[in-house]
Amino acid sequence: MTRHRFTPHGPEFSRLVLGTWRLLADPATCSPDGIRALLRTALEAGITTVDTAEIYGLYRVEEALGEALRGDPSLRSRLEFITKCGILVPCAGAPGRRTAHYNATASQIVTSAENSLRLLGVEALDLLLIHRPDWLTPHEVTAGALNQLLRDGKIKAAGVSNYSASQFAALSTFMDRPLVTNQLEFSPFCVTPIHDGTFDQAQQLGFAPMAWSPLGGGRLFDDHNQAGVRLRAAMTQMATRYDGATPDALTHAWVLAHPARPVSILGTTKPERVLSSARADTITLEHQDWYAIWEAAHGHQVP
Ligand SMILES: NC(=O)c1ccc[n+]([C@@H]2O[C@H](COP(=O)([O-])OP(=O)(O)OC[C@H]3O[C@@H](n4cnc5c(N)ncnc54)[C@H](OP(=O)(O)O)[C@@H]3O)[C@@H](O)[C@H]2O)c1
Structure with a gap:
């Protein structure tokens, strides 16, 4: 598995990352044994990086x-952990919380990071992301907390998720060390980062974005989703050029092919699907095939 350095002097992660948003969704795989099996399979495939968040699974x-x-x-020392903080929703464990909200204040970020360290049982987080911009907190305050966590060695790198290009630039102004990523929704179903300036900014500043929901949150395999049906048909046709690669592998390869150098976050909870998707690392899509996948997703040619 190719290793990916997010910034010239920043951290290195596997090019495919194991996502954990849905980790507890399937009772068949969410036991400690099931989770260990998933992590071992990921490592077998060279996927050493785990993406999680404080809010996942409530x-x-x-x-x-x-x-x-x-x-x-032994698993812990072979893995890198990326986590996210700052989305607070009402739940049983937080009786005083009335409203879902974002919180990227200094005290909340530090509290969340320390909780993540304790829960994951690690001495430092490899990367901490602000999950979504908190519109009410000044960027200078958010950056102050990230800078402090970096200085204290509690996090090895800092980044953001779902930030616009201008929000990324504004927060960067106050950072002692460069933000190393912006985690964004990107797939054949959602090409927003190509058009909203976030992927251009990644290329301009030289950081690697992370792509969430690369298979459209499972729409690729939904027989009722027209784009998913068209995509699978197109990919079945082109698979002969890629040694019979499956639609999930070809879709991750499509994500990886963008010149912003995104890493792709796997959402599956099934070890066998981790293995089939991992083949993406060996696939270089032909230029026209990348556009054929765009065309299948949109249902028409490029304008
Ligand atoms: N930063 C953010 O705001 C944000 C938001 C959303 C997600 N994320 C991150 O991104 C990760 C990936 O997102 P995602 O879960 O939406 O990814 P995804 O890969 O687009 O979708 C995953 C879904 O597709 C299904 N699937 C995958 N391969 C399949 C196959 N071969 N056949 C049939 N179904 C298949 C999975 O079911 P099975 O489990 O049954 O395979 C799962 O329900 C998350 O885990 C999380 O770490 C971040």
């Missing part, structure tokens, strides 16, 4: 990961 995924890792501590 604040239970980080804990479940930590519990699984305690059962086999």
Whole structure:
């Protein structure tokens, strides 16, 4: 698996990343044994980087990961952990919380980071992201907390998710070290980062974005989704040029092919699908095939 340095002097991660948003969604795979099996399969495929967030599973995924890792501590040292903070929604564990909101204040970021460290059982987070911009907190305050966590060695790198290009630029102004990523929705189903300036900014500043929901959150395999049906038909036709690669592998390869150098975050909870998707790392799509996938997703030629 290719390693990907996010910025010239920044951290290195695997080019395909294991996402954990849906980790507890399937009772068949969410036991500590099931999670360990998923992590071992990812490592077997060269996927060493895990993407998580405090809010995943209504604040239970980080804990479940930590519990699984305690059962086999050798796994922890072979993995890098990326987590996110700052989305607060009402839930049983937070009785005073009335309204879903974003919070990127200094005290919230530090509290969240320290919770993540404790739950995952690691001494430092490899990368901490602000999950979504908090419109009410000055960028200078958010950057101050990230700078402090970097100085204290509690996080090794800082980044953001779902930031616009101008929000990224504004927060960057106050950072002691460059933000190393912006995690964005990107797939044949959602090409917004190509048009809204975020991928141009990544190329301009030289950082690697991260692509979430690369298979459209599963729409690729939904027989009721017309774009998904067209995409699978197109990819079945082109598979002969790529040694029979499956639609999931070809779609991740499509994401990886963008010149902004995105990494692609796998959303599956099934070890066998991790293996089929991992083939993406070996696939270089022909120029016209990349556009054929765009065409299949949109249902028409490029304008
Ligand atoms: N920063 C953010 O705001 C943000 C937002 C959303 C997600 N994320 C991150 O991005 C990761 C990926 O997002 P995602 O989960 O939406 O990814 P995705 O890969 O687009 O969608 C995953 C869904 O597709 C299904 N799937 C995958 N391969 C399949 C196959 N071969 N056949 C049938 N179904 C298949 C999975 O089901 P199975 O599990 O049954 O395979 C799952 O339900 C998340 O885990 C999270 O880490 C970040």
